[in-house]
Amino acid sequence: ELQVVESGGGLIQPGGSLRLSCVDSGFTLSVYDMHWVRQATGKGLEWVSGIGTVGDTYYSSSVRGRFTISRDDAENSMFLQMNSLRAEDTAVYFCARGHPASFGFDIWGQGAMVIVSS
Amino acid sequence: EIVMTQSPATLSVSPGERATLSCRASQTVNNNLAWYQQKSGQAPSLLIYATSTRAAGVPARFSGSGSGTDFTLTISSLQSEDFAVYYCQQYEDWPPYTFGQGTKLEIK
Numbered sequence: 001e002l003q004v005v006e007s008g009g010g011l012i013q014p015g016g017s018l019r020l021s022c023v024d025s026g027f028t029l030s031v032y033d034m035h036w037v038r039q040a041t042g043k044g045l046e047w048v049s050g051i052g053t054v055g056d057t058y059y060s061s062s063v064r065g066r067f068t069i070s071r072d073d074a075e076n077s078m079f080l081q082m083n084s085l086r087a088e089d090t091a092v093y094f095c096a097r098g099h100p101a102s103f104g105f106d107i108w109g110q111g112a113m114v115i116v117s118s
Numbered sequence: 119e120i121v122m123t124q125s126p127a128t129l130s131v132s133p134g135e136r137a138t139l140s141c142r143a144s145q146t147v148n149n150n151l152a153w154y155q156q157k158s159g160q161a162p163s164l165l166i167y168a169t170s171t172r173a174a175g176v177p178a179r180f181s182g183s184g185s186g187t188d189f190t191l192t193i194s195s196l197q198s199e200d201f202a203v204y205y206c207q208q209y210e211d212w213p214p215y216t217f218g219q220g221t222k223l224e225i226k
Contacts (some may be wrong), residue, residue, distance in 0.1 A: 035215075037162075044205065044217055044218070044219045044220045045154075045156075045162065045205055045207075045217040045220075046217070047212075047213070047214050047215040047216070047217070050213070050215075058212070058213040058214075059213065060213065060214045061214070094161055094162070099152075099164065099167055099173075101167070101168075101171075102150070102152065102167040102168050102171075102209065103150065103209030103212065103215070104152035104164055104167040104173075104207065104209060105152075105154075105162075105164060105207075106164045106167075106173060108161035108162055108163065109161060110160075110161055111161060
């Protein structure tokens, strides 16, 4: 079964840092664009960041300069380093695979909860 | 940034009936539009991409249509498992990829 699994969420104080990981199973992560999408409780979906197959990176304006996306193809893993966290970053963070025939997202993990609170 | 607006926010439909969900973009996205289904407590799942192409394993009762700025997701005969929140997403002009705010499809 094709899937991705996130880890690394938790409770962190404002201004703190957290690193999320996404590991794939059943496919080779290195040949796909990969993304992070977040969802605050009771709210809609917000694209956060993406990384292309050649390591090109993209960010939403709300996280640019604070978050860094990266990948380790040898480990079939992707990461989101989150610094200077704010209360408004509180959300479930989903790892998602870029669909090979479009720019939609075809495989999603179950999400990692990040709570930024003092 | 392209703003996606979905309507209605909530749609009440009886099982077996037809549901029509709308999505409008603030500027043309050509056919670069996807639809997702999200059931309570679960991750979203891709239903439709390129406006009208069903993703692998998606039942034929789901169909997408539209072009430019106006799009529709139609579910021809609602099954119990179809009651969920649906999101549209544009990938014409990115970053950022943008989603609509969602339509909650509930049982009437």
